[in-house]
Amino acid sequence: MKSLFRPALLCLATLLILGGCSSPQVSMYAKEKPTLDLTSYFNGTIDAYGIFTNRSNEVVKRFKVVMKASWVVKDGKRVGTLDEDFFYSDGTTQKRIWTLTETAPGVFTGTADDVVGSATGLMAGNALNWKYTLALPVDGTVYNVQFDDWMYLMDDKVMINRAQMSKFGIYLGEVTLAFYKR
Template sequence: MKVLILALSLLLMSCSSQITDYADTEPTLELDRFFNGELVAYGMVQDRAGKVLRRFKVDMVGCWEGNRGVLEEDFFYDDGETQRRVWYLEKGPDGRYSGTADDVVRPASGQTRGYALNWRYTLAVPLDGRVWHLDFNDWMYLLDEDRLINRAEMSKWGFRVGEVTLWIERRGG
């Protein structure tokens, strides 16, 4: 049984996209350029079956000094809940980025290639009176200089539990 599970896991991993798949694509995504200034996002959270659980809007403001940036996010959910997250970002060599926030349990780490970014992190998510540590496999795709699509798969113990999708655009874009 363990061999079967390992074989299936390897098969699924071999079918997934790699950041290098986007190496020769344009326009080039640089977080310090895109997430600089005022942005707005619209998104939804879906369960593992695809049912929409929540919809939301996010007002964002990004500011960079050299290779360090701060991205402030104010979430407004369709049920009236609000949430604030402040990301502290760092740009490294070769398109690498890292990020932390108060509710990020395992810091974000990833890389850009062409118009795509893939990074992974663990987020503390409150749900039904408990806090769950969910792993995020986060992909961003730059459509043009003012618009980006963000798709993040959420998992727990290696099992997919849902997805978050966002449309992000620069204000005035």
């Protein structure tokens, strides 16, 4: 039994390492158009429609988001507020208020009450990649779930968002959103 365990463990470790190496980098999208200007797109009112799919690709939740977004300059840095109201298909609602700060050209940090620590965002071309941990309540228990969140600007009104969720490196599901700027 011991002789079978070590090769299996080594194979699993190799797969996890190789899987981590295959992630796209935001720099791959540097030449893509239209160029995303986060402070321009997330300014005003934006509607979003989304679904959450589990790891079997079953849609388990549908929702709408109404976002009111604005930016100011504080201490020489652009700081944005994204005030999001979620309306779920089961009748429940949720509010999340993000505070985004541009720390360098194309580099952002973000905080919200249910984000553990802060989110880091990198932007290039038409793409933005956020990485963060969200405290996600499920059936009375809160789980810290990692998000790998990709946004792609399609035109001046539409952005597509895909976010993969994982816990301990295990894929849990995906959130897909379509944003429409009014």
